Amino acid sequence: MRIRGPIVDVGDQRTAGGADLVELTIRPERGAADPTTVTLWNKWAETADYAEEGMELLVTDAEESEFRGETTYETTPDSWVVLEPEFLVDVTAVRSWVQCPRMYYLNKLSGVPLKYPVVKGTVVHEVFGDLLRGRDLDDAIDHRVAEAGLELGALGYDREEVENEVRRNAAAVEGWLEQGTLTEEDTWRSEYTLISPTFGLKGRADALRRGMPVELKTGKNTKREPRFQDKMQAACYALMLEEQGVEADTGTLLYTKNTALERSEETGDLAPAKEFSVGPGLLKFVVRTRNELAAMEFDASVPTGFEADANCQYCFEQDTCMVVSGRLDQESKAGQIGQPLPPEERAYFEGFYQAIEAERREVHAEYRKLWEQDAEERADDDRALLDLEPLDREELPGGRWRLRARKPDDAVSKLREGDVALASDGDPVEGHAELCRIQSLGTGKAGAEIVVEADEPVDVRRLDVYPSELSVDRMLTALHDGVLKGDPDRKDVLFGRREPEFSGPEREYIDNNEAQNDAVNLATRAEDFALVHGPPGTGKTYTIAQTVKALIEDGDRVLLSAFTNRAVDNALEAVRETGVDDDEIVRVGTESGIREDMTDLHLEEAGDPGERISELKEASLVAATTASCGSRVMREEAFDVALVDEASQLTEPATLAAINLAERFVLVGDHEQLPPVVQAEGGDAWHRGFGTAEADGGTATEGGNIEADDNRAPRLDLSTSLFERLHELAPEASVLLDRQYRMAQRIQAFPSREFYDGALRPATREVAAQQISDLPGVDADALPPELRDPVAFVDPDGAREGNTNPAEADRVAEIVEQFVAAGVDEDDIGAIAPFRAQVAEISRRVDATVDTVDRFQGSSEEVIIVSFVATGELSGPIYDDPRRMNVALTRAKKSLVLVGDAGALGSEPFYERMLEWARR
Numbered sequence: 001m002r003i004r005g006p007i008v009d010v011g012d013q014r015t016a017g018g019a020d021l022v023e024l025t026i027r028p029e030r031g032a033a034d035p036t037t038v039t040l041w042n043k044w045a046e047t048a049d050y051a052e053e054g055m056e057l058l059v060t061d062a063e064e065s066e067f068r069g070e071t072t073y074e075t076t077p078d079s080w081v082v083l084e085p086e087f088l089v090d091v092t093a094v095r096s097w098v099q100c101p102r103m104y105y106l107n108k109l110s111g112v113p114l115k116y117p118v119v120k121g122t123v124v125h126e127v128f129g130d131l132l133r134g135r136d137l138d139d140a141i142d143h144r145v146a147e148a149g150l151e152l153g154a155l156g157y158d159r160e161e162v163e164n165e166v167r168r169n170a171a172a173v174e175g176w177l178e179q180g181t182l183t184e185e186d187t188w189r190s191e192y193t194l195i196s197p198t199f200g201l202k203g204r205a206d207a208l209r210r211g212m213p214v215e216l217k218t219g220k221n222t223k224r225e226p227r228f229q230d231k232m233q234a235a236c237y238a239l240m241l242e243e244q245g246v247e248a249d250t251g252t253l254l255y256t257k258n259t260a261l262e263r264s265e266e267t268g269d270l271a272p273a274k275e276f277s278v279g280p281g282l283l284k285f286v287v288r289t290r291n292e293l294a295a296m297e298f299d300a301s302v303p304t305g306f307e308a309d310a311n312c313q314y315c316f317e318q319d320t321c322m323v324v325s326g327r328l329d330q331e332s333k334a335g336q337i338g339q340p341l342p343p344e345e346r347a348y349f350e351g352f353y354q355a356i357e358a359e360r361r362e363v364h365a366e367y368r369k370l371w372e373q374d375a376e377e378r379a380d381d382d383r384a385l386l387d388l389e390p391l392d393r394e395e396l397p398g399g400r401w402r403l404r405a406r407k408p409d410d411a412v413s414k415l416r417e418g419d420v421a422l423a424s425d426g427d428p429v430e431g432h433a434e435l436c437r438i439q440s441l442g443t444g445k446a447g448a449e450i451v452v453e454a455d456e457p458v459d460v461r462r463l464d465v466y467p468s469e470l471s472v473d474r475m476l477t478a479l480h481d482g483v484l485k486g487d488p489d490r491k492d493v494l495f496g497r498r499e500p501e502f503s504g505p506e507r508e509y510i511d512n513n514e515a516q517n518d519a520v521n522l523a524t525r526a527e528d529f530a531l532v533h534g535p536p537g538t539g540k541t542y543t544i545a546q547t548v549k550a551l552i553e554d555g556d557r558v559l560l561s562a563f564t565n566r567a568v569d570n571a572l573e574a575v576r577e578t579g580v581d582d583d584e585i586v587r588v589g590t591e592s593g594i595r596e597d598m599t600d601l602h603l604e605e606a607g608d609p610g611e612r613i614s615e616l617k618e619a620s621l622v623a624a625t626t627a628s629c630g631s632r633v634m635r636e637e638a639f640d641v642a643l644v645d646e647a648s649q650l651t652e653p654a655t656l657a658a659i660n661l662a663e664r665f666v667l668v669g670d671h672e673q674l675p676p677v678v679q680a681e682g683g684d685a686w687h688r689g690f691g692t693a694e695a696d697g698g699t700a701t702e703g704g705n706i707e708a709d710d711n712r713a714p715r716l717d718l719s720t721s722l723f724e725r726l727h728e729l730a731p732e733a734s735v736l737l738d739r740q741y742r743m744a745q746r747i748q749a750f751p752s753r754e755f756y757d758g759a760l761r762p763a764t765r766e767v768a769a770q771q772i773s774d775l776p777g778v779d780a781d782a783l784p785p786e787l788r789d790p791v792a793f794v795d796p797d798g799a800r801e802g803n804t805n806p807a808e809a810d811r812v813a814e815i816v817e818q819f820v821a822a823g824v825d826e827d828d829i830g831a832i833a834p835f836r837a838q839v840a841e842i843s844r845r846v847d848a849t850v851d852t853v854d855r856f857q858g859s860s861e862e863v864i865i866v867s868f869v870a871t872g873e874l875s876g877p878i879y880d881d882p883r884r885m886n887v888a889l890t891r892a893k894k895s896l897v898l899v900g901d902a903g904a905l906g907s908e909p910f911y912e913r914m915l916e917w918a919r920r
């Protein structure tokens with residue numbers, strides 16, 4: 001049987017009858033049951049060395065016995081002992097951990113750098129996959145080398161030399177494949193994604209041959225046996241396959257460089273393919289190693305390198321290792337070089353490190369929901385689209401597949417076009433599942449067609465959200481680059497040790513809006529940074545465009561970035577309208593994420609390396625999301641200025657990803673609108689072991705290693721953007737855009753008072769006085785009296801049912817009809833609801849745009865109808881943050897209708913004031 005629960009006590013190691021044993025006490029049922037003893041025998045006793053109170057322990061095939069009226073458990077020869085099974089360790093991490101635990105840590109911190117062996121390795125892997133899918137070798141090489149054009153260009157390689165090298169590597173693959181086909185018993189799968197709920201492992205096997213793992217290595221190995229770390233990697237996949245009921249007792253490593261070696265120069269076994277048998281001893285070792293890694297992550301301790309027999313002298317990471325040890329004053333086998341970080345920087349680094357790792361655990365929790373939630377629960381949670389009907393499949397050049405399916409109803413989910421998702425035959429964990437990219441989701445209407453692309457054809461009956469650690473990984477590398485490698489001068493201003501400076505003459509860039517003109521001046525004159533605080537509709541985009549133009553004219557190379565592709569394209573469009581030459585601009589990112597009308601600026605990654613890289617290097621303006629700024633190629637780029645839009649929605653480390661690349665930066669945002677999305681509760685680095693700024697004046701920490709003075713001690717948490725923090729730290733570097741071009745006076749009054757101290761005002765008389773009857777063909781008198789005021793409140797006496805309120809949805813639909821009947825175009829009407837379920841409820845009834853607040857930020861409509869859903873009381877975190885309401889209320893230009901329960905809204909002071917305003 002399986003026994004599982006948090007550890008409450010770890011006993012000492014003993015021997016009995018010649019065998020080692022350790023007794024642990026755990027509380028089964030997630031800590032709810034009474035403590036019980038679990039005895040770990042023999043090799044599993046080792047796992048107790050790093051087990052700690054609070055960690056989760058799982059023992060499979062445990063034997064239960066009664067002893068003096070108590071039930072106890074012990075391991076049997078069939079048992080697996082897993083620590084922290086919920087922490088999903090990547091197979092590649094296990095591999096680097098066995099080489100040297102510190103290497104694992106360093107890889108995590110500094111990411112995979114742009115190096116030729118890395119890029120070549122990716123190309124050879126892709127070619128391998130192509131060959132397995134039956135593609136012609138030359139075709140595959142041609143295509144895959146071209147695909148890596150940009151990266152190869154950045155490394156200074158030309159196409160032919162790479163093609164030749166890849167061809168030599170691929171020869172090994174081809175030869176070996178031919179051998180396999182001769183026997184005609186080979187079955188192949190390329191790129192097989194595996195996740196293990198039991199062992200807390202995940203990864204993608206390069207290939208499966210007859211159900212057994214095959215790993216490709218682009219290095220050489222002239223020994224008969226595969227390298228140990230490579231065996232470990234293949235064994236991880238074998239373990240996960242076993243969990244799925246596939247007996248995988250053989251692993252194969254393919255060392256592709258072996259075929260390129262000359263017999264005359266090399267001795268040893270030059271055969272590229274090396275098989276080994278995967279025995280129970282090795283599998284148990286895999287699990288114990290993973291346990292060791294998970295235990296280190298549990299208490300966030302840092303490996304020193306002494307754990308491994310690694311020889312630092314021959315390690316590629318030696319320099320990085322020594323620098324990191326030096327900066328963070330860590331013990332390490334390689335030693336330390338350089339100066340340690342000042343205490344406040346170290347606290348910052350460590351605080352954010354932990355907050356980012358907490359986010360990682362939330363991503364792992366997302367994975368877990370794949371098997372913990374049943375299909376209906378996932379659908380209700382918007383994590384899956386169910387009951388799809390597979391339509392057709394089409395093989396694409398290169399062996400990939402385009403798959404179509406029909407969506408049966410108006411089901412909604414978090415899935416978006418361009419997302420990577422898990423397509424399956426109905427069971428994403430045990431059935432046939434493939435990672436795919438969503439090409440199209442159709443409209444929200446029933447019968448819509450879904451199109452995805454995947455490596456293998458699968459009957460698409462279900463589509464699941466597939467979590468990714470990419471953004472977490474990128475935050476960590478940005479933190480590393482910004483703090484450990486960052487420019488000291490930049491850090492002085494970020495840490496408030498120096499005030500930001502400005503220089504140069506003031507000029508007139510914008511003649512009809514003083515605040516905007518001030519903002520452009522501040523940005524162009526900034527030696528360090530400038531902040532542009534733009535409430536709704538105040539011309540942020542326009543100001544950004546003018547700023548970018550001015551900077552380019554001053555001869556600066558500019559990076560234009562934002563959190564979302566949508567914001568990047570929006571800003572870019574405005575920049576183009578100012579007349580900046582298209583030849584000077586490139587848009588970096590994946591093509592499917594870029595708006596159609598900006599794709600002509602897209603930097604193709606595929607092509608001739610020299611051409612690709614010059615296109616990037618020669619651009620005076622590069623536009624990319626902050627996530628793209630963390631790519632291998634972008635991390636090597638340098639800019640004079642980084643301008644970041646939607647900066648108030650970015651976590652501080654995510655912002656670093658963009659500003660690390662530039663000497664100066666400009667952040668544009670509004671911290672009175674939506675903050676960064678953070679999953680982990682209390683994602684607050686400061687409070688996590690670094691004392692609270694408020695409580696102790698920001699002076700002390702647990703380790704006593706912060707001596708920052710006074711109230712300038714920064715507020716560090718992922719939900720406070722760098723924009724907001726700097727706004728508080730250096731108000732002199734900020735300009736408030738105070739004239740809005742969107743809302744009628746009556747609409748803006750409340751948000752202006754509540755969020756901007758009344759400073760926000762209409763830019764012109766026309767803006768202030770606009771009304772619904774200004775719209776062509778609209779007769780305001782045709783509206784029912786209660787909708788004639790620009791701000792109206794309607795209480796339909798509905799009842800909240802879960803996250804919906806059908807009566808409100810009916811009433812919203814009726815209001816839409818009433819506006820349409822008065823002559824308003826349905827396209828000019830938008831409806832906003834706090835929950836996706838209510839969005840679906842309303843969408844079913846109207847053709848107008850309906851969405852959640854989060855997805856409405858940044859857009860506006862002539863008429864906005866807000867459905868509040870709540871009745872009786874305002875329960876739920878969604879109502880706790882008034883900034884969310886600020887966004888909802890400021891989307892309307894001429895008419896705003898609030899639909900809700902007066903009782904619920906009246907129960908909170910903020911909403912009560914809102915009601916008063918709406919009912920005036």
Ligand SMILES: Nc1ncnc2c1ncn2[C@@H]1O[C@H](COP(=O)(O)OP(=O)(O)OP(=O)(O)O)[C@@H](O)[C@H]1O
Pocket residue numbers: 510512513516534535536537538539540541542543741742857858859860
């Ligand atoms: N100085 C100006 N003179 C005339 N019109 C302006 C000026 N600045 C902005 N506008 C107009 O105001 C409108 C809103 O501007 P913009 O889209 O730049 O706002 P925004 O602050 O980016 O909006 P959001 O709150 O949605 O982010 C646009 O139609 C723009 O043309």
